[in-house]
Amino acid sequence: MGIFVEGATLDGGPAGLRIEHGLIAALGPDAVPEAADERIDGAGTAIVPGLVNGHTHAAMTLFRGYADDLPLMEWLQKHIWPVEARLDDDDVYWGTRLACAEMIRTGTVRFWDMYWRPGAVARAVTDAGVRATIGPPLLDGGDPARIDEVRRAAGEGLAEIEANASPLTAPSLAPHAVYTVSPDSLAWIAAESERLGIPVQIHASETEQEVDDCLAAHGLRPVELLDRVGLLSPRALLAHAVWIDENERELIASSGATVVSNPVANMKLAVGRIFDLGAAREHGLPVGLGTDGAGSNNSLDLFSDVKHFALGQKHLARDPAAGAAPQAMAIARGELAPLLGATPLEVGAPADLLLVRTDRHELGVGALDAGLVYAASGGVVDTTIVAGRVLMRGGVVDGEDEILERARERGRRLGLLG
Amino acid sequence: MGIFVEGATLDGGPAGLRIEHGLIAALGPDAVPEAADERIDGAGTAIVPGLVNGHTHAAMTLFRGYADDLPLMEWLQKHIWPVEARLDDDDVYWGTRLACAEMIRTGTVRFWDMYWRPGAVARAVTDAGVRATIGPPLLDGGDPARIDEVRRAAGEGLAEIEANASPLTAPSLAPHAVYTVSPDSLAWIAAESERLGIPVQIHASETEQEVDDCLAAHGLRPVELLDRVGLLSPRALLAHAVWIDENERELIASSGATVVSNPVANMKLAVGRIFDLGAAREHGLPVGLGTDGAGSNNSLDLFSDVKHFALGQKHLARDPAAGAAPQAMAIARGELAPLLGATPLEVGAPADLLLVRTDRHELGVGALDAGLVYAASGGVVDTTIVAGRVLMRGGVVDGEDEILERARERGRRLGLLG
Numbered sequence: 001m002g003i004f005v006e007g008a009t010l011d012g013g014p015a016g017l018r019i020e021h022g023l024i025a026a027l028g029p030d031a032v033p034e035a036a037d038e039r040i041d042g043a044g045t046a047i048v049p050g051l052v053n054g055h056t057h058a059a060m061t062l063f064r065g066y067a068d069d070l071p072l073m074e075w076l077q078k079h080i081w082p083v084e085a086r087l088d089d090d091d092v093y094w095g096t097r098l099a100c101a102e103m104i105r106t107g108t109v110r111f112w113d114m115y116w117r118p119g120a121v122a123r124a125v126t127d128a129g130v131r132a133t134i135g136p137p138l139l140d141g142g143d144p145a146r147i148d149e150v151r152r153a154a155g156e157g158l159a160e161i162e163a164n165a166s167p168l169t170a171p172s173l174a175p176h177a178v179y180t181v182s183p184d185s186l187a188w189i190a191a192e193s194e195r196l197g198i199p200v201q202i203h204a205s206e207t208e209q210e211v212d213d214c215l216a217a218h219g220l221r222p223v224e225l226l227d228r229v230g231l232l233s234p235r236a237l238l239a240h241a242v243w244i245d246e247n248e249r250e251l252i253a254s255s256g257a258t259v260v261s262n263p264v265a266n267m268k269l270a271v272g273r274i275f276d277l278g279a280a281r282e283h284g285l286p287v288g289l290g291t292d293g294a295g296s297n298n299s300l301d302l303f304s305d306v307k308h309f310a311l312g313q314k315h316l317a318r319d320p321a322a323g324a325a326p327q328a329m330a331i332a333r334g335e336l337a338p339l340l341g342a343t344p345l346e347v348g349a350p351a352d353l354l355l356v357r358t359d360r361h362e363l364g365v366g367a368l369d370a371g372l373v374y375a376a377s378g379g380v381v382d383t384t385i386v387a388g389r390v391l392m393r394g395g396v397v398d399g400e401d402e403i404l405e406r407a408r409e410r411g412r413r414l415g416l417l418g
Numbered sequence: 419m420g421i422f423v424e425g426a427t428l429d430g431g432p433a434g435l436r437i438e439h440g441l442i443a444a445l446g447p448d449a450v451p452e453a454a455d456e457r458i459d460g461a462g463t464a465i466v467p468g469l470v471n472g473h474t475h476a477a478m479t480l481f482r483g484y485a486d487d488l489p490l491m492e493w494l495q496k497h498i499w500p501v502e503a504r505l506d507d508d509d510v511y512w513g514t515r516l517a518c519a520e521m522i523r524t525g526t527v528r529f530w531d532m533y534w535r536p537g538a539v540a541r542a543v544t545d546a547g548v549r550a551t552i553g554p555p556l557l558d559g560g561d562p563a564r565i566d567e568v569r570r571a572a573g574e575g576l577a578e579i580e581a582n583a584s585p586l587t588a589p590s591l592a593p594h595a596v597y598t599v600s601p602d603s604l605a606w607i608a609a610e611s612e613r614l615g616i617p618v619q620i621h622a623s624e625t626e627q628e629v630d631d632c633l634a635a636h637g638l639r640p641v642e643l644l645d646r647v648g649l650l651s652p653r654a655l656l657a658h659a660v661w662i663d664e665n666e667r668e669l670i671a672s673s674g675a676t677v678v679s680n681p682v683a684n685m686k687l688a689v690g691r692i693f694d695l696g697a698a699r700e701h702g703l704p705v706g707l708g709t710d711g712a713g714s715n716n717s718l719d720l721f722s723d724v725k726h727f728a729l730g731q732k733h734l735a736r737d738p739a740a741g742a743a744p745q746a747m748a749i750a751r752g753e754l755a756p757l758l759g760a761t762p763l764e765v766g767a768p769a770d771l772l773l774v775r776t777d778r779h780e781l782g783v784g785a786l787d788a789g790l791v792y793a794a795s796g797g798v799v800d801t802t803i804v805a806g807r808v809l810m811r812g813g814v815v816d817g818e819d820e821i822l823e824r825a826r827e828r829g830r831r832l833g834l835l836g
Contacts, residue, residue: 063782063783064779070739075738270737272733317688318690362520362716366486374486374715375712375715379795
């Protein structure tokens with residue numbers, strides 16, 4: 001018994017969609033249901049791939065709205081890190097569930113997470129039914145003598161993820177940044193990522209200060225340092241990559257690493273530059289899109305962020321054709337960065353997809369992608385399906401009320417909510 | 419018999435709200451209903467002022483998604499103007515109704531409109547129940563010999579608005595821009611605005627090209643020209659004002675004119691600059707926020723645009739405290755520009771207000787304004803009330819399905835929709 005979506009459209013024409021065993025079994029005008037299939041009425045909707053959030057800290061939904069309008073380091077050091085030190089597994093579990101509910105509601109089917117207590121993250125992801133690549137944060141304060149802490153955190157983090165693993169989860173290593181992890185530790189992490197064949201995700205070149213400090217400490221720019229320690233590879237995901245120069249773009253390009261832009265968080269923290277998509281694509285860099293955490297965005301709605309991304313590119317290039325809708329949507333779907341793990345919308349692939357409402361005039365008279373970028377928010381998503389499972393129908397995520405209540409309890413426990 | 423909203427909050431504390439004869443009759447912890455009042459359950463919501471959209475072309479909802487990713491002049495001349503030449507009253511009426519439905523759903527209670535067939539706009543506004551200041555577009559192609567066309571268009575436009583006037587509508591004059599209206603006509607419009615005591619709204623300094631052309635044609639920058647012809651006054655609304663210099667800011671400030679920023683349209687059309695709120699406020703300029711038309715945004719959701727506005731200010735100032743949430747929300751509510759006509763949330767004032775959902779964790783743990791700017795979209799609006807009339811409850815605008823269907827018919831008639 002499978003699922004059959006009837007009455008929807010695909011690429012502007014009528015199409016059926018049949019899902020069985022989590023996979024797309026039939027798709028197109030000729031797709032027909034089997035007798036035992038559960039039917040889903042897709043009238044007024046289009047079948048589109050789900051979105052991939054390439055960089056977030058999901059459980060930070062607990063901190064949404066806590067200390068806005070502050071610079072990055074002050075926000076981290078005075079506000080976020082002190083609270084994070086008090087987090088327990090249940091905090092992270094319910095914060096992540098809340099993030100998953102928001103992402104499911106707004107069309108994200110897969111995300112890349114970097115957060116404490118990754119076992120709790122893995123459990124939340126599996127219970128929510130969405131896909132995620134999860135990484136334990138690794139830091140040594142820039143002190144190579146503390147490399148054992150990094151090794152231990154990596155081992156324990158991966159063991160936690162493994163203990164809570166499911167077909168929806170994947171492990172990774174997540175060194176925080178060049179200003180919080182020493183080159184020795186970065187080199188060890190790079191080797192470990194290669195040995196285990198798992199991705200490594202890191203914040204890189206988010207602020208000018210980071211570049212200046214890295215030059216002062218190591219005589220190298222951040223991406224040059226990552227290259228030197230062997231961290232750049234097709235398994236590497238660099239979040240932000242705002243303050244990179246031509247040589248760094250070339251290093252990333254020749255390594256096959258992926259960059260993930262977080263336009264809203266960059267602007268909210270006023271890092272002073274817009275990620276340069278034109279230059280990145282000239283070098284052939286794989287590019288993805290992320291929301292960053294709800295502490296610095298403060299939304300996890302990629303349909304909102306893709307508009308910020310596209311508009312930023314037009315502004316930067318001073319060209320209204322830059323960041324055009326089809327390219328922006330391809331990036332939001334993870335289609336321009338194979339590492340991110342987007343699944344194609346085709347027979348035999350995992351059924352990770354959305355039904356978006358096309359019967360709303362807000363989407364406009366033009367191409368669907370343009371409507372999704374410029375006119376839509378996550379509210380356009382009617383149905384979210386991941387691994388063949390219907391996680392959301394008609395804007396309502398199963399169990400969201402309980403998730404919200406439990407997350408509120410955790411917020412009160414942490415003294416963040418009255 | 420009035421309306422009584424119970425169970426909601428105001429400024430974080432419990433409050434009742436009583437509305438009678440379109441006005442706020444009681445508001446606060448001590449407000450009590452009268453026996454015959456219609457009760458509205460406000461549990462889980464906060465009472466906040468409605469938003470004011472300071473610049474739009476409402477009926478352009480018909481063109482949403484038509485010819486995206488193009489420069490301003492190519493978009494206008496090759497795509498928009500040819501279709502606009504074929505518009506009739508019913509097109510404008512239903513396009514405006516569709517815009518009003520979207521604005522009501524996303525929390526806008528009042529807007530400033532500049533569009534053809536302003537009588538149809540006035541009728542649509544009144545039928546929708548929202549407030550608007552409406553202006554007939556005035557152009558002479560920069561040829562002073564065509565001033566009679568401007569006089570006739572002004573007279574006919576104001577007569578049309580008058581013939582369809584209601585307590586919700588207000589008339590204005592809307593010269594298009596310095597590159598489409600001659601100084602002679604601008605001077606006549608300025609005098610007419612003074613004689614009639616009505617506002618005058620104009621696009622000003624949207625692009626660098628406009629400034630260069632104005633300097634070449636008149637030896638003056640656009641705002642200097644507007645000053646020279648006597649158009650700057652407390653009745654004047656300048657849309658965009660992106661490419662203005664210090665002297666122009668001073669001219670605007672000393673005149674008492676209002677500037678309205680349209681951050682999304684400016685970025686989408688890649689005008690190359692971000693409106694400088696810090697400089698404007700240093701000069702004490704009244705500032706409002708607009709979406710511009712759905713052809714160049716493509717959304718009319720001010721709760722989305724206020725985030726773009728705030729983030730743009732942080733980026734421009736390279737200061738995360740710039741465009742802070744309380745200031746950004748005050749601007750979106752029209753509170754920093756008296757001309758825009760925002761009504762205060764207080765006893766005796768017209769009941770133009772919203773109930774926004776605060777029981778969603780997306781709004782976060784901090785101040786409500788920060789949640790509304792950084793985490794919310796228009797979907798946060800539960801109830802929209804204008805002049806004491808409930809226009810939307812629970813996200814559903816009365817009659818929206820018919821409006822959508824009729825707008826689609828108009829789009830098909832115009833050849834914009836298949």
